[in-house]
Amino acid sequence: MTILAKYNFRFCLKLLLFLLVFFFIESCENNIEVIKNLTSVKDLPSVSAQEIEILYSDSAKIRIKVDAKVLNKYNTPEKQYFEFPQGITLYKYDSSLQVVAIIKANYALYRENVKLWEARDDVVAKNLEKNEQLYTEELFWDQNKGIIYSNKFTKIINPDGVFYGDGGFTSKEDLSYWKLIGIKGKVNIKDNDSTQTNP
Numbered sequence: 001m002t003i004l005a006k007y008n009f010r011f012c013l014k015l016l017l018f019l020l021v022f023f024f025i026e027s028c029e030n031n032i033e034v035i036k037n038l039t040s041v042k043d044l045p046s047v048s049a050q051e052i053e054i055l056y057s058d059s060a061k062i063r064i065k066v067d068a069k070v071l072n073k074y075n076t077p078e079k080q081y082f083e084f085p086q087g088i089t090l091y092k093y094d095s096s097l098q099v100v101a102i103i104k105a106n107y108a109l110y111r112e113n114v115k116l117w118e119a120r121d122d123v124v125a126k127n128l129e130k131n132e133q134l135y136t137e138e139l140f141w142d143q144n145k146g147i148i149y150s151n152k153f154t155k156i157i158n159p160d161g162v163f164y165g166d167g168g169f170t171s172k173e174d175l176s177y178w179k180l181i182g183i184k185g186k187v188n189i190k191d192n193d194s195t196q197t198n199p
Helices: 003-038
Strands: 047-058 061-075 080-084 088-093 099-105 107-111 116-127 132-142 147-150 154-158 161-165 169-172 178-180 183-187
Touching: 099 132, 132 169, 154 178, 161 178
Parallel strands: none
Antiparallel strands: 047 061, 061 080, 061 088, 080 107, 088 099, 099 116, 107 116, 116 132, 132 147, 132 154, 147 169, 154 161, 161 183, 169 178
């Protein structure tokens, strides 16, 4: 083998090693960038807790209690809310500390700056005093206005029957009065004449 051939062989070998190292480093840098993007600090909650209970009071009396398995609080310019990714159970109390309404959902958000709750996925709301139950896939509770509402299909069951709102519903926050949008349903008729018999 001539000196020139040996030189070319070494040069090619060095060039090949250099290219392999270069591509390996580039590959690592790209992966690191991907990992950085996936775990960006701005996407992480500022506070996270498990098995929590939150109490809201007014005039030293409990008005609302929230139970949740997981709570994530986000506090960035893009995200400012409390998230309950594994669902919530919310209890509303009257002035005598009796539970008057319960809301359950598989997912919820609370925007504290506007006092707006958003519940999604198998939402069930109950008015215990009137024995009414409400079922929907999405529900909003505006604490400033004292209303609960939805734009999704809603079903309400009470002693008078089963009622459906194709366009959702609006209600007082304690579910004492509600109005379905696009209503249809089945009404139970009470027979006051106990001596009457059907032929």
